[in-house]
Every structure is written in C-alpha cells, then in structure tokens.
Amino acid sequence: MDQRSELSEFLRSRRARLKPEDVGLRDHGRHRRVPGLRREELAQLAGVSVAYYTRLEQGNAQNVSVEVLDAIGRALRLNDIEQDHLTHLAKGKAKKKRAAACRPQQVRPALQQLMDSMDHVPAHLIGRRLDILGWNRMAAALLGDMSQLPPQERNLARHVFLDPASRSLYVDWHGKAIDVVSILRLCAGCYPNDPQLTALVGELSVKSEEFRTMWAAHTVAEKGHGVRRLRHPVVGELTLAYETLKLPDEHDLSLVTFHAEPGSASEESLRLLGSWSADQPVRTG
Incomplete structure (x- = not known):
C-alpha cells in the first residue's frame, strides 16, 4: 500500500468529518462545496501555515515533527488510536516492521x-x-x-x-x-x-x-x-x-x-x- 496515499486520504477523511461549529469556528453562512473543515481552517487550528498543512495532506511528510503531528491531531479531534495511526503513516515507523510482516x-x-x-x-x-x-x-x-x-x-x-x-x-x-x-x-x-x-x-x-x-x-x-x-x-x-x-x-x-x-x-x-x-x-x- 502506498504510504503517501494512505496519509493523504486519512487526513482528508478526518477533516471532512468536522464542522466549523465542532471546533469553535463560525461558518458565517459561506457556501461550502465539500463537507468538513477547509484546509486553511484546519491549519489555523493546528498553528501551522496553510502551505505546510497542504503538503502534509498531499502525503509529503518529510521531516514533519511529532509536535506538529500532535497539534494536527488535536485540531482534528483524533483519539489516541487515530493519533498513533497518523504518526505511523507520517513518520514511516511501519518500515521497521517490514521483516516481521x-x-x-x-x-x-x-x-x-x-x-x-x-x-x-x-x-x-x-x-x-x-x-x-x-x-x-x-x-x-x-x-x-x-x-x-x-x-x-x-x-x-x-x-x-x-x-x-x-x-x-x-x-x-x-x-x-x-x-x-x-x-x-x-x-x-x-x-x-x-x-x-x-x-x-x-x-x-x-x-x-x-x-x-x-x-x-x-x-x-x-x-x-x-x-x-x-x-x-x-x-x-x-x-x-x-x-x-x-x-x-x-x-x-x-x-x-x-x-x-x-x-x-x-x-x-x-x-x-x-x-x-x-x-x-x-x-x-
């Protein structure tokens, strides 16, 4: 399975399940073409730039820190299992288990x-x-x-x-x-x-x-x-x-x-x- 695609799709799916009111944001009645938070809203909540989060959601997790992943996880309201899953996908820890598999x-x-x-x-x-x-x-x-x-x-x-x-x-x-x-x-x-x-x-x-x-x-x-x-x-x-x-x-x-x-x-x-x-x-x- 392609790790970049898995990371991208997981982040998109978690973002799509949230509404602005779920995270304390006002919608202002703007039309939304897709359900869930916008990337810029999620980036704001996580304290990262929109460009940085966009690269991560596109599967580019090179040099991403655990602290940033934790901040994104909090913004996405991830539970402990989901947060561990995000870390596995982004940090490539799963590679160590290749032989075991x-x-x-x-x-x-x-x-x-x-x-x-x-x-x-x-x-x-x-x-x-x-x-x-x-x-x-x-x-x-x-x-x-x-x-x-x-x-x-x-x-x-x-x-x-x-x-x-x-x-x-x-x-x-x-x-x-x-x-x-x-x-x-x-x-x-x-x-x-x-x-x-x-x-x-x-x-x-x-x-x-x-x-x-x-x-x-x-x-x-x-x-x-x-x-x-x-x-x-x-x-x-x-x-x-x-x-x-x-x-x-x-x-x-x-x-x-x-x-x-x-x-x-x-x-x-x-x-x-x-x-x-x-x-x-x-x-x-």
Missing part, C-alpha cells in the same frame, strides 16, 4: 492446549491481517469450524464479508463489519509493505461493495472488548461479552474469548452448545 505466525502448542482446556469458553487466536490461527471446540461450534477451510482462507475479514452465514450469525452485522474494517485498516498502517495484507484488501474490495465503502471511510480501531449478539442456528440468540488479550511476547497475536453473564439465558444456551459440540467431529487449530 513476512514471517509466518504460528500457534505455540501450549497456547492451543490452553484454549482446548477452556471447556465452556469459546476462544480463538487472531493474528495480523485478522488471520484465525487457532481455536477451540467451543469457538468452532459458536462461530463456525475453520478446519473446513484452507489455511489461507481462515480469516475474520473474509468470514464477515464473503461468508453469507455471517450475516445471519451476527445480529448487528453492520457494526461487526465496521469493527473488522477498522482493525484491518490499523494493521495496514503498521504493515504497509505486507503483500498478503494488500492482496486481502484487494480481494475484499473486488468482491464486496460494502467493504469498499467502509474501507474508504478510513476508520481505525484496535481489537478490544464489548458485547456481541449472535443468532446461532442450533441454540438461538445469545448475548456474549468478548475480551481481547494481547500476548506480551507476540504483540500481533491476540486471544479472543467469549462468555455469558452468569445465570443468564445466554449462559444456559452456551452450556447447551457445549453439549452439542461434544458430539461433533471438530478439529481445532
């Missing part, structure tokens, strides 16, 4: 054993590019058996956008899809020279109009925690909390777990799913 990720046997020991907790391991690298029996029963797919197709983004079953599984499919795209966009900022990531984005862009639209919005997010509502074909609707645990020695590998509130109907449904899955021929990892 080419190394295959593997699941240590102890990690797989840990997941397998979680009898009632669906869990899977997510790598860079949202590849699904490992899972336990409960995750296969809840989200689909990844062992039925070739390794190169075991990917959360491909599942959400290219597998029709995902639209039935996730009650709020649109919200799930935005989360996935935002995480993938953040990964792209860290690994712009990853050919497999570029190929994945290209494939999804060709095959899914919804992905193209969401990708163009340049939203970024980290894998985190929250609540997800699922509509399972065997046990019906469940409301599950999910947690993302990053591994300290493998920063691009995350363990994602799902659990139900104690005493809830979803806990009982999850228990039933565990009993049902015990009889299913599922291969994990």
